[in-house]
Structure formats: structure tokens, C-alpha cells
Amino acid sequence: MKDIIKYTATTSNNKFLIGKQLVKNPDPEAAKKEQGILSFGLFEKVEDIAAPTEEVPEPAAPEGGWPLKWKEPFVKVDECVREPRIKYFRTPKLGGYLAVPWEYNYEVDTMNDGMGPDLVDGECPAFPEYTMTTETMQGCVALDTLGTDGLFKEADSSTAVEWTMKLSQGLGRIAKETIEAKRATRNGYKERNAEQWTDLTAARTAMAEELPAILEGSKAEAAAARAAAMPPLPEAVEGEEAPEAPAPPEEPEAETALREGLAKLKKLKALVEEKKEMVMTVTDRSDEPSRQWTVLQAVMLMLKLDPACCDSWEKCQALASSDEFWAAFSSCDVSVAREVLMVQSAESIKATIAEVNGKDVERTHVPISVLLEWLSVALEVQAAAVEVRKAKKAEAEAAGEAFEEQIEDTVTDKPAEEAPVDE
Numbered sequence: 102m103k104d105i106i107k108y109t110a111t112t113s114n115n116k117f118l119i120g121k122q123l124v125k126n127p128d129p130e131a132a133k134k135e136q137g138i139l140s141f142g143l144f145e146k147v148e149d150i151a152a153p154t155e156e157v158p159e160p161a162a163p164e165g166g167w168p169l170k171w172k173e174p175f176v177k178v179d180e181c182v183r184e185p186r187i188k189y190f191r192t193p194k195l196g197g198y199l200a201v202p203w204e205y206n207y208e209v210d211t212m213n214d215g216m217g218p219d220l221v222d223g224e225c226p227a228f229p230e231y232t233m234t235t236e237t238m239q240g241c242v243a244l245d246t247l248g249t250d251g252l253f254k255e256a257d258s259s260t261a262v263e264w265t266m267k268l269s270q271g272l273g274r275i276a277k278e279t280i281e282a283k284r285a286t287r288n289g290y291k292e293r294n295a296e297q298w299t300d301l302t303a304a305r306t307a308m309a310e311e312l313p314a315i316l317e318g319s320k321a322e323a324a325a326a327r328a329a330a331m332p333p334l335p336e337a338v339e340g341e342e343a344p345e346a347p348a349p350p351e352e353p354e355a356e357t358a359l360r361e362g363l364a365k366l367k368k369l370k371a372l373v374e375e376k377k378e379m380v381m382t383v384t385d386r387s388d389e390p391s392r393q394w395t396v397l398q399a400v401m402l403m404l405k406l407d408p409a410c411c412d413s414w415e416k417c418q419a420l421a422s423s424d425e426f427w428a429a430f431s432s433c434d435v436s437v438a439r440e441v442l443m444v445q446s447a448e449s450i451k452a453t454i455a456e457v458n459g460k461d462v463e464r465t466h467v468p469i470s471v472l473l474e475w476l477s478v479a480l481e482v483q484a485a486a487v488e489v490r491k492a493k494k495a496e497a498e499a500a501g502e503a504f505e506e507q508i509e510d511t512v513t514d515k516p517a518e519e520a521p522v523d524e
Contacts, residue, residue: 103125105124106123107121124137125138136185140188143173147169149169150167177197184198196248200241200242201261201262202239202265203272205269205270206238207276208280212230212391225294227295238272242268290388298467300379304376316364319360355492362478369478373471383417383421384418384419393465394414394469396476397472402445403479404430406429446510457473
């Protein structure tokens with residue numbers, strides 16, 4: 102790894118320096134003479150060994166060794182044009198150079214790659230988890246009197262050291278406040294997520310209690326419809342017993358799956374729309390996106406929304422609160438064949454969520470988990486509808502009749518071109 106000093110801030114008359122770099126030669130011997138090497142010497146450290154006293158003539162090193170300090174508190178060059186190791190980014194000029202090092206430690210939280218705490222029924226443990234590490238930031242304050250014959254005096258050097266120390270303390274304080282604010286924000290999201298989970302769990306329980314009666318009613322309606330569709334009985338002949346009405350045919354498995362799936366999907370659609378405000382809270386999340394955000398993207402693709410409008414977490418966040426998303430959700434009908442792009446196809450969406458565990462999604466984004474539940478049932482309904490159409494086609498062909506209804510979705514590689522508008 103190369104040692105690099107990058108200019109990040111300057112006074113107004115030196116803006117041209119921002120983005121420029123000093124790069125240290127990895128060869129120690131070659132580096133001794135190269136331009137810019139003086140500034141790298143700022144960051145050399147030595148042990149800060151306590152001075153001997155009458156009471157302790159030979160101070161013992163503390164556990165862990167002596168702390169480190171800068172080898173030199175600053176680097177000063179009185180006449181830059183006489184120093185070949187000074188780096189000029191423009192025309193060399195008369196003047197002096199003074200540079201003071203600074204350093205501060207700061208904490209960094211990194212999202213863990215693991216699956217987080219074990220899942221427990223009846224609980225929603227916070228996820229993801231983070232590992233905290235301490236990093237060190239180094240830099241320097243560089244001053245010059247280029248273009249003049251001015252020299253930096255001892256008072257100038259001590260003042261520069263004093264204010265550079267205050268700068269490093271200020272930067273360290275800002276870094277500390279920043280990470281603490283991020284943690285507080287994350288904790289707020291976790292607490293809200295737990296509250297949303299409790300709310301959604303209650304709604305799911307209520308839906309589960311209602312569903313059996315809904316399915317029974319649906320079953321009875323389907324049986325009545327099959328009975329009504331049977332051919333009428335022949336008229337009874339006088340003196341003979343009236344013919345007994347045959348039992349209506351059993352409902353095919355595919356039609357049962359479709360009927361029950363549609364009933365569940367209707368309830369889930371109503372649940373999502375009831376929890377619209379909850380779903381829209383994904384919009385205000387400013388923490389690092391969980392890897393589960395692709396579930397939200399899969400839902401949007403199922404709704405046939407433009408892939409370019411949901412190809413990042415930020416775009417999905419914005420789209421989740423838009424009228425376009427909710428209009429598409431309200432009008433989505435997966436029981437009929439549709440025209441979709443490859444990334445919007447059922448196979449593509451199934452592959453996206455194949456390894457997703459709904460409980461893991463809940464731990465991070467409860468609102469996305471209810472959309473995942475809707476999506477899973479929508480895919481089941483879509484598959485059942487295809488099987489029903491296939492069966493009807495086979496039945497029609499066996500009877501020598503035409504079946505013109507489209508069986509499966511039409512998958513295209515490109516969006517359909519907009520029709521020309523007459524002027």
C-alpha cells in the first residue's frame with residue numbers, strides 16, 4: 102500500500118491544490134531525495150518515555166509499552182527554493198514552509214455478514230448486527246509564505262502547533278458525535294421495527310382467524326356454481342320415479358388452489374393497503390440498507406414497474422411512497438396472463454427471493470416482510486391460474502373446440518415501444 106497525502110482543503114487562493122496528491126516512493130532509498138518527502142516525515146513517531154526524576158531515575162514502561170508521540174512537532178523550511186525535496190505544483194517561488202501533523206481516532210460500525218441472532222417464535226430480535234472497530238485518521242496543516250521573503254518564527258510554529266491540536270480535537274469530536282448520532286438513529290429504527298412487528302403480528306393473527314370461514318364460504322359458492330352449471334335433468338315420465346340429480350363434479354386441484362389462493366391474496370392485499378403508512382416508513386430510513394432490500398425490488402418488478410426506477414435501495418425507497426407504486430399494487434391482477442420483461446417474469450422473481458427467509462426480513466424491515474408475504478401468495482396464484490388455463494385448453498381441444506385465451510405470461514427482452522401520437 103502506498104503512502105499518500107491528499108490535499109482536501111485550502112485557502113481561497115490555493116484552490117488548485119484540492120485533489121492533488123503527494124505519493125511516497127515505496128523504495129526507501131529513492132524516497133529520501135524525492136520531492137514532497139519532507140511532509141511524510143511529519144508522521145514518524147517515537148516512544149514518549151517519561152523523563153527520569155530523583156524519585157524514579159529509571160522509569161519502567163507501563164503495561165502495553167510507552168505511548169507514542171510525534172518525532173518532531175512540526176517540519177519547517179525557511180527557504181523552499183533551496184530545498185530540493187520541496188514539491189511545487191506550480192512555478193517555484195521564494196518563501197518558507199511550515200507543516201504540523203494531526204491525528205485522531207474514530208469508531209466505525211460495520212454491518213455483519215452473518216445471519217444474526219437465532220430466530221425465536223413470538224420475538225423479533227433486532228437485525229442486522231454491527232461490529233465496532235477503531236480507526237485512525239491522520240493529516241497535517243501546511244502553511245507557506247511563497248511569493249514573499251517571509252520566514253516562520255518560533256511564535257508562528259508554536260501557534261500553528263496549538264491550533265492544529267485544537268483542529269484534531271474538533272475533528273475527533275465531530276467524528277464521535279457523528280457515529281453516536283448514527284447509532285441513535287439505528288436504534289430508533291430497531292425500536293420502531295419492533296413496534297411494527299407487534300402491530301403486524303396482531304393483524305396477521307386476526308386474518309388467520311378469519312380465513313377458514315372465508316375459504317369455507319368460497320368453497321360453498323364454488324360448489325353451488327358447479328351444480329348450477331350441470332345440464333338440466335330430463336322431465337319425469339308419468340308413473341316413473343323422477344331421475345335423481347347426479348352429484349356435481351369434484352373441484353379440480355388446480356381450481357381449488359386458485360380459488361383459495363385468490364381468497365388469501367385478497368386478504369393480504371387489504372392488509373397491505375391497511376398498513377400503507379407502515380409500508381411507507383421505508384422511505385425515511387437513512388441507515389445502511391440491509392441486503393433484504395431486493396425483496397422490495399422483487400415486489401416492484403412483480404407490479405410491472407420500470408426496472409430502472411427500482412434498481413437501487415434509494416430508488417425503491419422513493420418509489421414505495423409514490424402514487425405510481427400504490428396504483429400498480431391496487432390494479433395488479435396475477436390471475437390473468439400478462440406481458441412482462443424478463444426481470445419481471447415469475448421465474449426471475451422466484452429466483453430473487455428463493456433463499457429469503459421472511460423472519461430475517463422482519464428483523465430489519467417489517468413493512469417489507471408483509472409485502473414479501475403478498476408476493477409469495479401472488480406467485481402461487483399466478484402458477485395456479487396457469488394450471489387452470491392449461492386444463493381448460495386441454496378440455497377444449499379434447500372436445501374439438503378452440504381455446505384462444507393466453508396461457509402464460511408473454512416475456513419480452515425490451516419494453517414495448519410507445520404508440521405514436523397523432524398530432
